Amino acid sequence: MKLFFREVGDLSAPPMLILHGLFGSSDNWLTISKSIAALGYRVIMVDQRNHGQSPRSDDHSYPDMAADLHELILDLGLRQPVLVGHSMGGKTVMQYAMTYPGTFSKLVVVDIAPKFYPVHHADILRGLAAIDLRGLKTRNEADELLKQYEPIPSVRQFLLKNLYRETTSDGTTAFNWRLNLPVIAREIHGIGDELTDMQPVPEPTLFVRGEQSPYILDSDWPGILRLFPHAKLVTIAGASHWVQAEKPVEFVEALRDFLMYNA
Known part of the structure; x- marks a missing residue:
């Protein structure tokens, strides 16, 4: 599937792909993307299938969405991009990392774990x-x-x-x-499902959670580390699930520190 995307930053800079969450679109990341691009990245914001201006499909599984992302990376000729995903987008990039190992450099997962979530929408x-x-x-x-x-x-x-x-x-x-x-x-039940064909991801991974969000619990962390052994967890004070929207400065600082440390 050919996904719609927007981009900001220097086209010759290292690529970073950002995926939104359920009911969202690339438009959600437009404002903060300028600050992220200032870190020295070509920022590509994606509309996932059945959202925004991307095509519609009767299928909406994480393997499907990971395949969409892989197709976009190949179409754009991107080498070892950084992958960032919020909520549903976070599960997509985690699924991608497990399905297409070695095709990205770093992973950033915003306020979601690879576990099952009951329907709450x-x-x-x-x-x-x-x-x-x-x-x-x-x-x-x-x-x-x-x-x-x-x-x-x-x-x-x-x-x-x-x-x-x-x-x-x-x-x-x-x-x-x-x-x-x-x-x-x-497909709302499937959106809450845990990921499929789960296997360890060795690449550096940052998990960012909101202090007031229930999506990543302390009790989830040992299971996350089994799948992402080189993961780091940052908790943003005063933020709920919409970490990057509520605390954009703190989010970009956490992203910058992770990218610099794992350069």
Whole structure:
């Protein structure tokens, strides 16, 4: 699958690929990508399948998404890129590392472990499905509907970034989603699954977690080290699951320190 991507930084600099999480897109990383590029990297932000401007598919497994990433790396002729992934994107880059060993230099996994997570996005999926795009006039109307399912304004704002206006066949405009909601809803259990064909990854790996996030627990760390024996864990104070958005300065500092130490 040919994935959509954006990039910033010097094209001759070492490459870094960044993968967003569930319900996200490359757009989520645009602001912080400039600070990351300033570390001396060509930063390539990817829309994963069924998200953003990348193609849609009936399949949404981690082996599929890892294969998409491998195809992009080959198409762009990238040598030993740094791979960064948040949440679902973190599981994708971990799956990639296990499936395509030796094709990357370093791994950065943001607030996710390779373990099983029970479904916890059911309310969000119901809320998104409740928004009738045919009669929707404004983004504020969508926000009012979604408020019944998701009380946190910043989360609703993040989700509604996936709404966009398109020109219809009769020349009018209408809202549509940059998400393949039917497939995501159907595959939501698989998105929480542990990874497949798990094997140790020897490359240097950084795990970044938010202090207030429940996604990586202290009890998870011994299991993570069995799979990623050269891993380091950094906890960002005051951050929840959206570490890079809530604490961008601290996140970039942690990334810089890891990249310098493992140069």
